[in-house]
Amino acid sequence: MRSLRVRLLVWLCLALCTLWGGVAAWMFADMRHELRSVLDDRLIASARMVAGIVHQFKPHNASPEDWGPMLNVVARDGVACEVSMIRSEVQTAPAPGAMEAAADEGTGAATGKADARPALIPASPLDVPRLRAAKTGSTDPGGAAESGHGAEPGDSQVLARTAGAPSFQGPLPLGFSSITKGGKPWRTYVLEEHGVRIATADRIDVREGLIHGFAYTIILPFVLALLASMVLMWWGVTRGLRPLESLRQELSQRPPGDDSPVAQGRQVRELAPLVQTINHLLQRVHRAIERERRWSDDAAHELRTPLTAVKTHVQVAQMAVAHAGAQMVALTEQPLAGNPGIVSRPVSQTTQWQMTRQALEQAGQGVEHLQHTLEQLLLLARLDCHPAAEEDCGFRSEPACGWEALEKARELTATAIPSGSQRLRWSPDQDLEDARLQALCVALPQPLLVSALRNLMENALHYGQPADAGSGESSVLLGLRHVSHLVQPDADKLQATPANPCGYLEFTVIDHGPGLNSEDCAVATQRFWRKQHQAHGSGLGLAIVQRIAQSGGGELELLPLAQWRQQSGQAEPAVTGLVARLCLPVKPCAALPD
Amino acid sequence: MHVLLVEDNALVASGVKAGLQLQGFGVDVVGCASQADAALKSSHFDVCVLDLGLPDEDGLHLLARWRSQGLALPVLVLTARDAVGQRIEGLQTGADDYLVKPFDLQELAARLHALLRRAAGRTVDWIVLGDVNVDLAAGQAMRGGCAVDLSRREWALLRALLQSPGRVLSLEQLRDSLYGYSLDVESNAVNVHVHHLRRKLGSDMVETVRGVGFRLGRVQGGGR
Numbered sequence: 001m002r003s004l005r006v007r008l009l010v011w012l013c014l015a016l017c018t019l020w021g022g023v024a025a026w027m028f029a030d031m032r033h034e035l036r037s038v039l040d041d042r043l044i045a046s047a048r049m050v051a052g053i054v055h056q057f058k059p060h061n062a063s064p065e066d067w068g069p070m071l072n073v074v075a076r077d078g079v080a081c082e083v084s085m086i087r088s089e090v091q092t093a094p095a096p097g098a099m100e101a102a103a104d105e106g107t108g109a110a111t112g113k114a115d116a117r118p119a120l121i122p123a124s125p126l127d128v129p130r131l132r133a134a135k136t137g138s139t140d141p142g143g144a145a146e147s148g149h150g151a152e153p154g155d156s157q158v159l160a161r162t163a164g165a166p167s168f169q170g171p172l173p174l175g176f177s178s179i180t181k182g183g184k185p186w187r188t189y190v191l192e193e194h195g196v197r198i199a200t201a202d203r204i205d206v207r208e209g210l211i212h213g214f215a216y217t218i219i220l221p222f223v224l225a226l227l228a229s230m231v232l233m234w235w236g237v238t239r240g241l242r243p244l245e246s247l248r249q250e251l252s253q254r255p256p257g258d259d260s261p262v263a264q265g266r267q268v269r270e271l272a273p274l275v276q277t278i279n280h281l282l283q284r285v286h287r288a289i290e291r292e293r294r295w296s297d298d299a300a301h302e303l304r305t306p307l308t309a310v311k312t313h314v315q316v317a318q319m320a321v322a323h324a325g326a327q328m329v330a331l332t333e334q335p336l337a338g339n340p341g342i343v344s345r346p347v348s349q350t351t352q353w354q355m356t357r358q359a360l361e362q363a364g365q366g367v368e369h370l371q372h373t374l375e376q377l378l379l380l381a382r383l384d385c386h387p388a389a390e391e392d393c394g395f396r397s398e399p400a401c402g403w404e405a406l407e408k409a410r411e412l413t414a415t416a417i418p419s420g421s422q423r424l425r426w427s428p429d430q431d432l433e434d435a436r437l438q439a440l441c442v443a444l445p446q447p448l449l450v451s452a453l454r455n456l457m458e459n460a461l462h463y464g465q466p467a468d469a470g471s472g473e474s475s476v477l478l479g480l481r482h483v484s485h486l487v488q489p490d491a492d493k494l495q496a497t498p499a500n501p502c503g504y505l506e507f508t509v510i511d512h513g514p515g516l517n518s519e520d521c522a523v524a525t526q527r528f529w530r531k532q533h534q535a536h537g538s539g540l541g542l543a544i545v546q547r548i549a550q551s552g553g554g555e556l557e558l559l560p561l562a563q564w565r566q567q568s569g570q571a572e573p574a575v576t577g578l579v580a581r582l583c584l585p586v587k588p589c590a591a592l593p594d
Numbered sequence: 595m596h597v598l599l600v601e602d603n604a605l606v607a608s609g610v611k612a613g614l615q616l617q618g619f620g621v622d623v624v625g626c627a628s629q630a631d632a633a634l635k636s637s638h639f640d641v642c643v644l645d646l647g648l649p650d651e652d653g654l655h656l657l658a659r660w661r662s663q664g665l666a667l668p669v670l671v672l673t674a675r676d677a678v679g680q681r682i683e684g685l686q687t688g689a690d691d692y693l694v695k696p697f698d699l700q701e702l703a704a705r706l707h708a709l710l711r712r713a714a715g716r717t718v719d720w721i722v723l724g725d726v727n728v729d730l731a732a733g734q735a736m737r738g739g740c741a742v743d744l745s746r747r748e749w750a751l752l753r754a755l756l757q758s759p760g761r762v763l764s765l766e767q768l769r770d771s772l773y774g775y776s777l778d779v780e781s782n783a784v785n786v787h788v789h790h791l792r793r794k795l796g797s798d799m800v801e802t803v804r805g806v807g808f809r810l811g812r813v814q815g816g817g818r
Contacts, residue, residue, distance in 0.1 A: 297675050301647060304674035305603050308696040312609030315699045319616045371696055 004244070005237055012233050017226065024222055031218070032211050039207055040176060043189035046074040047200040050081055051193040067160035080165030080201045084158045086192060159196070168199035178204065243268040247275065259286040296381045303374050311367045318360045325353055373538035379451065380527070380540060383547045399587040400446035402505040403438035406480055408446070409453035416454075417461050424457060427479035427508065437482055442505055442584040444552035449584075452548040455541040456509040456580045462537065464511025464577065479508035482586070500585035504554065507584075510561060512577040521558040521578075545582065554584035595710065595753045596771040598639040599623045600630045600656075601672070602649050606695075610643070613699035618733055618749050619706065622774040627651035634660075637774075638767040639667060640757055641709055643702070646673040646684070654687050661688035668709040672697075707731055714757050721756060723810075726795050728756065735795065742794050747772050751787045755800065755810040764807040 050071070067083070074081045158169065166181035174190050185204035190197065247265040261279045265271035328350065414420035426432060442449065460476040484503045516524055516531065523529055525546040528539040546556040561577030597614055601607040602625045611621040622637070624630045627648050633639070646653030657669060671689040673680070681692050690712075691705050707730060711719060719731040727736040733749060735742045744752065754763060754771040763771075765784055772787065773779045780786075788800050788808060801811040 297677070300676065301674040304695040305606060305647075308674070309603065309605035309609055311696040312606060312613055312699060316609055316612040316616065319613065319699070323616070367696075 005241055008237050009233060013230055016229060020222065020226060024219065027218065028215055031214055035211050035214060039202055043079065043200045043202060046079045046081065047189050047191040047198045050074060050083060050198050051191055054083060054196050055194050071160055071162045074200065075162040080162050082158060082161040082165060082168045082199045084197045086195050086197050168201065172199060243271055247271060296378060300378050307371060307374065314360055314363050314367055318364065321357050321360060328353060376538055376540040376544060380544055380547065383551060399441040399443050400449045401441050402480060405446055405449040406453055406478065406507060409450045409457060410478065413454050413457040417458065420461055423461060423475050425475045425477055427477040430479050440482060440505055441587040442552060443587045444584060448548050452545045452582060453507060455545050459541055460509050460511035464513035477510040481506050502586040504583045504585055507582040509580045510577060515560050515576045515578040516558065517560065524558055525556060549582055549584065552584045557581045595619045595750060596639045597621045598633055598642040600642065601645040602626060614703060617703040618746060620750055620771055620774050627656045637770045641706055642667050642669045644669050644671050646671060654684060657689060658687050668713050670705055670709060710757055737795055744794065747787050748791050751791055759810050762803045762806050762809045768808065
């Protein structure tokens with residue numbers, strides 16, 4: 001079963017994560033771009049700073065000890081730096097003096113001799129290609145771009161390098177590039193100025209580590225905020241759905257048959273239409289039940305009244321005939337008492353009296369049968385409009401004790417059917433001393449349970465006479481046991497029936513008559529079904545038992561005795577008879593008596 | 595024993611009346627609530643059998659009205675409606691017993707006897723008056739160990755007197771118990787039956803209260 005709250009929360013979280021995830025990705029990309037720009041700017045600034053220092057420093061006069069403090073300025077910021085002399089410049093000034101002259105030339109360009117060689121004095125790193133182009137005698141910027149990378153291998157001489165930095169000699173282009181040195185990726189920036197080539201570099205993994213560090217710094221609070229938002233959303237959704245929860249509780253706590261209007265949720269705009277619809281439905285159900293109830297009451301009145309008239313008059317006639325018969329017998333016996341004046345009544349008159357008495361007796365039996373059928377029909381009609389029947393039958397009273405109901409049904413059946421007291425017996429394997437079993441109750445009112453069991457017993461007594469009454473077994477065996485599952489012959493049915501945690505009470509009524517085959521068992525609970533139409537009964541008894549079983553959450557099962565024995569492991573194919581099993585869930589409160 | 599039967603269905607009414615008469619009851623039948631009111635004002639009854647489905651007034655409503663007026667007459671409600679709620683409502687309204695149609699006439703008679711017995715403050719239907727033993731349920735009277743043959747009217751007279759021990763019953767009350775209000779009865783008919791009863795059970799069985807009526811005689815041994 002899906003939870004509306006969970007569903008709502010999932011959608012809210014998905015929306016929130018999508019929205020804030022997009023924002024976070026955007027922020028991360030922007031931050032990474034900015035950070036890379038800043039780090040690149042730092043490489044440029046470092047290279048320029050070194051270039052400025054080198055220009056003032058006269059690199060060809062410097063000893064290795066002098067280079068140390070100079071490059072430490074950039075090295076302490078974590079930037080690797082390499083300073084090298086461009087070979088061609090060195091060649092134009094082969095001697096240290098020439099180197100100095102070249103340096104002076106550059107300085108002169110910067111200090112006012114620009115007019116003499118303006119193209120050789122780059123103002124910025126971007127001008128370096130122009131400088132190279134001027135040196136090779138070409139003015140085509142495109143050509144400069146094509147040959148825009150630095151000196152060829154062997155073109156330069158390394159003057160100094162920061163500690164731990166790899167050699168950046170090689171085909172490094174001017175400006176930015178990425179290379180791998182010593183198995184590690186580097187981001188490099190190469191600047192050529194005043195005849196000196198300066199390469200500054202950062203390790204890319206360090207840069208990425210820095211970026212990831214920033215990202216974690218941003219993502220962690222975001223994730224924590226998202227989790228906190230989910231908790232807040234859970235609380236908010238729970239609080240917001242409280243009217244719905246109240247409505248659910250009110251509906252779930254209603255006793256069966258309560259059709260009073262629903263009170264919860266009327267003030268909530270979203271719930272009001274639903275509550276209104278439920279209340280309208282309840283009103284319609286209430287009216288329908290009342291209509292059914294009135295109908296069954298009126299039908300009871302209209303059918304019972306003429307039946308009462310017929311029955312009463314038949315009884316009056318029987319009493320009158322019995323009285324007349326007594327007088328006739330008295331008159332017949334008078335001559336024997338010594339009165340020779342009065343002779344006995346003619347035989348034909350006695351025969352007529354007997355015929356009248358027999359006719360009235362049969363009419364009385366017909367009336368009894370009609371009354372029985374009528375009562376069964378009325379009970380069935382009441383069971384069909386369930387809540388009314390529950391009330392009428394005392395359904396809201398205490399649950400019925402299975403054992404007591406069985407005893408009472410046995411007693412009533414034995415009273416109604418004279419042979420019942422001899423034929424109704426306990427099953428041989430029935431434990432009559434099991435106090436725990438005898439205390440178990442089912443969720444049905446006792447009158448209904450007794451009525452169901454009586455129907456089964458009367459059926460067994462009426463139809464359970466063996467074909468050969470002389471040799472067959474005519475007893476009807478009763479049994480009661482506690483089972484854990486509602487075992488059904490149909491596997492689908494079994495799966496569809498949820499198991500009762502307290503188990504089931506299984507009532508069995510077994511007869512040894514001709515029984516029913518499997519096909520008949522399947523249809524025997526249909527209303528007005530009878531195996532033989534001249535047979536006793538109205539065909540409603542088993543339908544009533546099944547309806548009662550359903551109203552108590554149980555099942556009625558009919559199966560041939562041979563099949564029952566086979567299931568019990570007592571293969572006896574020749575045996576005939578019918579087994580009626582009525583399984584009802586045990587009432588939880590009385591499930592485990594001491 | 596005078597029974598007022600309030601039943602609107604003529605077929606049922608005639609059957610119940612005949613059946614009760616065969617069992618020694620005197621029965622008057624009315625078909626509606628207004629006739630029942632009139633019958634109670636004009637005649638004396640020992641018990642009432644009331645059907646609930648009356649044409650002019652609901653039977654339970656009529657019963658509640660009777661009880662509010664202080665009528666103590668035992669009432670057995672007869673109805674075709676057998677729901678538990680309706681039965682409870684009937685008993686709470688003031689009914690003394692409840693019988694659902696269709697019923698057995700013997701059962702109806704037995705219940706009426708039980709109502710009358712309770713109304714008279716007795717616990718059993720067996721009464722001993724001196725040397726006379728009366729079994730009201732079986733309709734038998736014995737005097738000195740011998741069965742006494744009583745006619746239907748004599749039985750009705752004896753029942754009426756036994757029903758009100760110590761109370762004086764007027765001639766009209768006894769006439770109602772014996773014949774009901776619808777029959778034309780000879781003026782000295784009750785006196786004739788009193789005479790016959792004294793002859794069969796003893797002269798001190800019925801005591802005459804001059805100018806008022808008759809009552810059960812103070813027979814030695816008393817009843818129980």
